[in-house]
Amino acid sequence: MDAYSSEPVPAERTPHRYWALAGLLCSFWVVGLLGLFAARQAPIGAVRGRLVAAETGRPLAKAQLFLAPADASVPGRRRRLSVDAEGRFHLRGLHAGNYVVSASSQAHRLRERRITIAEGETLHLALEMAAMNPFLDLYCPQRVFLPGEPVQVTAHGFTRAEALDVETFRLDAMRVVADAQGSLWRVLAPDNPRQWGQPEQPIPLRSIAGLTLVAETRVVPPRDAEGVFTRRIPVPAREPGLYLVACRADGIERLTWMMVTDLGLITKHVGRDETTGPACLAYAVDLKSGRPATDAEVAIHQGGQRLSSARCDAAGLAALPLPSADEEALVIAQRGRSLAFVRLWGGSGEAARHRVFLYTDRPVYRPGHRVAFKGIARVLAGEGLRPPTPGPVRVEVRDPRNTLVYSTETTSSDLGSFDGAFELSTEAATGSYTLLGELDGEQHEHSFAVASYRKPEYRVTVRPERDVYTRGESGWFEVEARYFFGAPVVGATVRYTVMRSPLWPWMERDEDASLEEEDFYYGDAPGEGEVIAEGEARTDARGRCLVRFETTFRERAGDAQEAFFEPDDYDYRYSVEATVADAGRFTADGSAAVTVRRGELAVSLEPEWFVQAPGKPLAATAVVRDHAGKARGGIPVELSLVRRRWRDGAFTLAVAGKATARTDAAGRATARLRPPSPGDYQVRALVRDERGNEIPASAWVWVTGATEAAPLPSGASLRVVA
Template sequence: MRTLPAKETVRVPLHTGIEIIFSHENFDVQKTEEYFSISPQVEGRFEKHKKTLVFVPKQLKPETLYTVIVKKGLPLLDSAKTLAEDYCFSFETTKAEEGEKKFSWEMDNRLVEFSTTEEPFFSVYFPTRTKLPSVNIALYCYADDQAFTQALQKRDKIPSWSYLTRNNHREDLSRLTKYGEYQTEFRSVDTYSHYLIFPEKLPGGYYVAEITAGEAVRQVWFQVTDLAVYVVQDAEKSLFWVNDLKTKKPVTGATVSLEKGKHKVQGNEEGVIVVEQKRNGEKENSAETEYALVQKGTQQIVVPLVSMGQNTEPKQIKSSDYWKYLYLDRELFKPGDTVNFWGVVAPRKGAEPLQEVVVELKGTGSYYQWGESAPILSQKVRLEQEIFTGGLKLPVLNPGYYYLAVKVGETTLLSKGFSVKTYQKPIYKISVEPEKMAIFAGEKVNFTAKAAFFEGTPVPKVSLSYNIWEQQGTVKTDAQGVATIPFLVPRDSNAFNNFFSPYRSFYLGLNTSFPEVGEIYTYSNLWVFASKVYLEGEVKREGGDFVLTAQLSHVDLAKINQGEDLSHDNFISGPAAGYTLKGTLYQDVWEKEGEGWETYNFITKTVEKRYNYRHSVKQVGELETVTDEQGKATYRGPWNLDPENSYYLELTAQDKEGRPIKKRIDIFPHSQRDDGYKYYHFQTEKEEQVFTPGEQVAMLFKENNQVSPARKNGYLFYRGQEVIADYGVFDQAEYRFNFKK
């Protein structure tokens, strides 16, 4: 069954019809009226167009959430079959057309919290830079957490996708205590970043603000607290980690209250609270979002939880529940060809094995597709030992892009795309491969080109044109259909002017010089290492000096040429002792241009001067050192570096045959590492992210490129898939566990 508008569609035109496409035509349109409902109620008439029932509404209201239900029991004519269950879908209508353009603005009204040490602020959005109206903030507070939670649950009944309806929701403020009223202005950081900042800090509590700017009114809910809570949930338990924003330490002995205080759990000294509770929707109103109250002494915070809810329907299969792979026999087809496919769908831990899947042919031919399209063809395929295979014969499709989707019910497990073209198949094929996968700069390699008919017979005397780097030429196949293309890899700096990688790829393109029928083309790649030594290093500031620590290693390409990947461990063979390292230190120089301009900084709450800067580089000095028996070299810079300026060091070394290897190392200011930008990420201690059962896995939590500094009970780690398998609070920013199959 399909509908128009589709389920959860927004900005639906006010003049739309409502279509329901059934699987059969033999239904009575008059009888259908008894099984059809729309809420809010709308007058209208019904029409039938083959399998499609159409409700033509007399008038839909703007910015309204409508829900349509086709009730179970709807019968077919001349059949005992009826609709097995209710079919329900919702959509939201668009705004009414405006006459005179008025100032409009929006804000993110999701639940947020602020500490008692900061003024609350919110991102706001408006499309114009015309004169902005003043802003009025009427601030109200709730008596306690229960009153606040009830207000949130009332708003949460509106679906999150229904933006306009959710945004227009209004709390009845007449029952609340008014805390204060403020007149203020929008603040802009730049053309696109605008903020609304409250003029004062607020005491701990639960608040709703009604904000008026021009004729537009918005409400936003927030809480002020010095507790910070991280929560993760599975179907059987919830894990809370509670910290104090002022002390920046975990809160010992905090409590979590659920179900309006009926269920309480106290945390440990590390700030962790584990609530062992099956979240299977056994509460009175399982449609409500549940909120937990976390408190310690007089400090409180309300935390929204993921609602598992009461669900009488079968468990929805998720794509993430399965290991999966889909292979197509090729990527290019002609209209009318058969697309042969092969795939695997294997359950992960806790998932049920599948007996069959549905393979659907989908697409419109366009390479840019929006929304979900109806399937062109579909086929049920049985799984045998978690493997499925089959073929779909394409109809006469328009040339373009299509894809196969593998589905179970309404869940798409995976998909694979392909192109359809009206092309002429060439009369033979060509291939090309290098005799080695990787070599060093300055070495010679031969590429072997072959031409053969599709059944394997060689094609002699075929003229082939090739292009690699700055070399072009033509070769001709011999009686065995083989030709050799020699290539001498350059050693000049233009080919290897890279401070960040020890190797680069050289691409060889090959095509027939005189295509007989259809284009015949292929290509190959060759990895070329700049030097037989590999250079690594880091620099640390120590006062006005810096300390360089470098490592030089020999490079061995044997593993790469045996088919291994280009990871670090597959080409490093041992320390390079007694080699000279040379370096040049440069300073980044930034000079102000013009008079600058003023902008508001919403973090510091001040007006700041901004400038455009012109960048240049100044050479500071040079260095030279020699590696020891372990291939290591240490050097202390004698220059008095400005702690507020950035520098970089260009290091070079040469192998025994004079091939250079380069390395650039940035030296950031003390006060503003990485220009003040910080990012956080996980990284395995081992570079290659492949592990064998029983091997220890070490996960490092990093701030930029450095492991985050240690602090007492400063890091919560947990792991799992469907369930929380393990967790712990640690001083160090690293987590270790043994890998299991």
């Protein structure tokens, strides 16, 4: 038998097979992770495009583009960006979904447009921005010029007319400062004594007495790409006097004024002595040299009358007694053709006998700190001051809630000074504190602050779902708290308050103006108004929570007649104030506001007359537009005339007439209503939008007869005693 076996020997396994298997497993693992990541990755898209002017097709380089999610299903935030010099924009990394895009510039606007961004695609947009209504502003950065000094005004605007018509007038300065009580507008609009500020309608300046045309010219200003101009215009006003400049284009007139004079005037109330009473001390100065104007004459005018006058002494000073009437007066200084004037308030009243200066060693303190205070008192002695006789001084300190936190009585020194100190409580409320010092029955005060400052660790941002709602819709605000290093504030307590306040039109609107202009309205500031909801929530893992609110207008308190008599004739501002408190009890605030409109239309009412005789037809015109300012034709309008009667401290209402009309192509609907008898009437117009929202407007008309008196609530009476 052989010593060696005949069985085959197996081949040796090499390590290459193990590496191959490991690589294959790693490949499957990587592919799986990539698939999982892709499955969890939000769908992303992009948008790019260009903004151009609709009327010229030229790019709008200064435009701002706004992009916001159209609904809550699309994550992300509202974006704003400036386009480049060619009007182009490109936004990447946007979540796929529906968005609302809009844009604005100095003179162009793109209304909100809904777009859809698809996953993995770039949406290309060509957006044309419509021109806004023409506007024109005229500025005079300096009101007073020396004789011979160059005078310029600046015109800024956007007009269809290429040229500006500019006129310069010289005014009778004494008529303005004396007869019109210093009001230029009372001279230009004498039929409206309450006029304050430039009238909206052009004024026939050449027909006004006291205005002399100095120069007229046409100016063609250079414009930028969208047609906006800013141009300095020289004014031929070299001689002393008061000048008015008028600039006109596209039916718009803007006015400004300036005074050319070498005379300056400063006034001060002083107590002359116990016999003559309070006086006005006037100081006239030469503006060119800075020396006293020794030859200037100073006079006080009140109610169109010259009450007193005096000539300045060698120091440029003149003292005149204050008018006894408690109303506005003018102090006028005149030297040659140069003029200067200062407003003051007449009425001597009971002048204080002391001047007390209170102060603390610091303007702001923390709770628990020591507050040191000091006071210095002086007695008014003619035109000078002297220390008072030493006597008792009572000192009090009150917190922001007017709670007394410190009180003491001390004695003033021979020099009229007193001082003291006290400790603030460690639990002292923060805010403004008042330090009161009472001397001989006169009370004087000073304020200081108590603050407990802590460096903020996070900030609170409140974002509305959208900026504008229509009545009846539900909306929400998103409250987000995020640390400054980027992490969300998780599980924080959010206390919120939702408020609403009415938005009232503050001026008559141009018929072509857009209703989207923000400064068309005024009302309470954000954070003020009627509280409609309060609550508490917690932030989620992203540091966010939602605050929902309803925009249904609640019925006004009172009976049905009052609700009928005073309908909601205005839109509302809804605002939310959110206070977030983290686990360490540190708080931070945030707020936001939206506009809630009564409906998709806007209506205004224009009665033919506001005062008229009974039985005479009264034409009432309702104007209906959408919120872009476009007239809406074919809209039914209900017009009614309601009579109010007062009796026993209450009123009753009766419908005196009704009519129905339909708006024409200009959005106007007119009906004639006939008030049957004298009295107080309300004219009402009511339209309904496609959602069924009722949108009212109202105006008042007084119908007077030969013996009819104005209606007054009971208790108001007038008796003539012989």
